[in-house]
Amino acid sequence: MSARDDILGAIRANKPAMNAPAPVVPNYDDSYPQDADGLAALFAERLATMGGTWHALTDGQGVDAALQETLADKLGKPFEEAVIASNVPEVAGNRALTDSDDPGSVHDVDIAVLRARFGIAETGSVCFTEAELTVNAVAYLAQHLVVLLDPAEIVTNMHRAYQRDDFVNASYTVFHTGPSATADIEGVLVRGAQGVRSLTVIPTPPL
């Protein structure tokens, strides 16, 4: 443990002697919409700028039908042959996920359907913890991600998001904002870098 003691000792000897209290951080969300519809609209707009798709269910449309409508032409195979792993009761899927699955075993999933814990209007982000993911890796190894989001669970901005207790209780808490992306080759934006190629958010309260 000598490196530990050496490092802490050096820090104690060297740290600047000044009294610098931690500042109080305001919420900065007075100008945000006060109602759920307004927040949802802002969320949808910000999600689009990050490459995500907002798909509001049309009258009587089920989530299954919405999957087909939004993803059928992106799969590179007939929709009927798609491997769909669902963690939500709204979609049956054809590939079960259990928390004892080997993470790599979900590599064949075409579409993963998950429910977000909450959303953030400022950035159009959705949040998951291991509870929603079951197998954390499925949110990255799947080709496409479909996210159900309760419009009543959208917070205004990052400051509000970090006031939630998820970060203290979950082992893994992640914000997804649109799909995997890169601009590492000559600045050209490519969606679907190492992770999912698309991310669709469907606003719908839990059953």
Next chain:
Amino acid sequence: MSTNQPDPNATIQSKTATREAQPRPVKAPDGKRVDHARSAKQFLNAPEHAKSHDTRVWAMRTKRDKQAHTIEEWEELRELASQIKTHTLTNLDTYLEQFEANAKANGIHVHWAADGAEHNRIVHEIFKEHGVKSVIKAKSMLMEECGFRHYMDSVGIEIVETDLGERIQQLDGEDPSHIVVPPVHKMRSDVARLFAEQLGSDPDNDDAHYLAGAQRDATRPLILDADAGMTGANFAVAETGGFVVCTNEGNADLSANVPNLHVASIGIEKLVPRVEDMGVFIRLLSRSALGSPITQYTSHFRAPKQGGEMHIVLVDNGRSKRLGMERFWSSLKCIRCGACMNTCPVYRRSGGLSYGATYAGPLGLILNPSFDLHRYSNLPFASTLNGSCTNVCPVKINIHEQIFGWRQVLAEEGHLPWTKKTGLTAAGQVLASPKGYRMAIKTTNSALKHLPRWALYNRMNAWGEGREMPSPPDNGTFHDWYKRNRLNGQAKTSAGGANE
């Protein structure tokens, strides 16, 4: 999946695409002083690359401004971020102990490394215990500092970079030239050539979508087969014992979540006290870096996943020493966004590899000398001191003042190159005397008018090597003008005078 077909609407390879060879500035051998100016010249000898680099890097700065201007409280956020970092760094021992205790309570193994060599040994030990042969790794500048990949090469453990940009640099045997966009100096024709050689892709297709897809397909099996995953961390939160990693590709999440073993290397300056502090930093980070509101993925790791094992290596590598440097300790606030690089006229026009160090651009100018003063003694001079870096820094580090501070240290400790030393001594004498200064300006203006080029542009005039000297003003010096127009009487507006 065969969805990686080139997009016919995107610019496809072809006769019009650049075929200019990729410039490869020579890296200074170990123990030798980096010659930034010489390497920059080698980079600039490839004009298409130089222009593309300048354009792309400046585009990031422009996008950053756009984002900053959409947020009314932007300047307050910068101030808050700076204050949180000051608070943390002045209590760093306490927060590190708190972080360690909480991480351990969450089932994470915590290690401490005094330097890069110790970091590499610790990680190697962990890998040996688990029989690790192949590792998928997210981008980490700390691991670059440690020479981690080279070490692992030497002990026969395969490291696969999962960030596309870092993978490109790994396959090309080059260091990253930008901390956020490692291959920003490359054009897509360079990547097409590289991937054709290394991944067997079509050498004539330089569409970015096609190339990114080729790499995705080639890397996916390596991700699935890896024995361990590694990430760095953008932030470590004392209150929870967890850490935060930001990526756009989701590659850190793959590295952490696919293999059962996750090792995270974290610099001791990455601490923040509370979860709430993250709101400030996440709002600033990607907006400052790429001009996007947030990275696509913001991942908070607090405990190993079910059935998994997680290790953290806390690395000092010169940081505790820098904490004691009165003029330079605040450089430890740096959150590695790269905004100072994107705005720097010298970085934009010299390319990151010319700095011959892990950190290029303004932050490199103030970080690298603390690692090796002699090797990086030229770098603090690779700046115009225009202060733009300071103005965009999200944690308000006084970067340009620290650059100047390092010049003073170099002078005090006798590390100035000879031409700079003699030139600066003479300049110091001239500038200390108003009379001498006026004489010198007159003489110089006259010399610029009348001396032949060979007398002005030679080895003694490093400034003139890549630049034209200014043309002397026709109506004399400012002092002449002032005497004519302002001295002894009220202001006169003359034809040659300034607009009032």
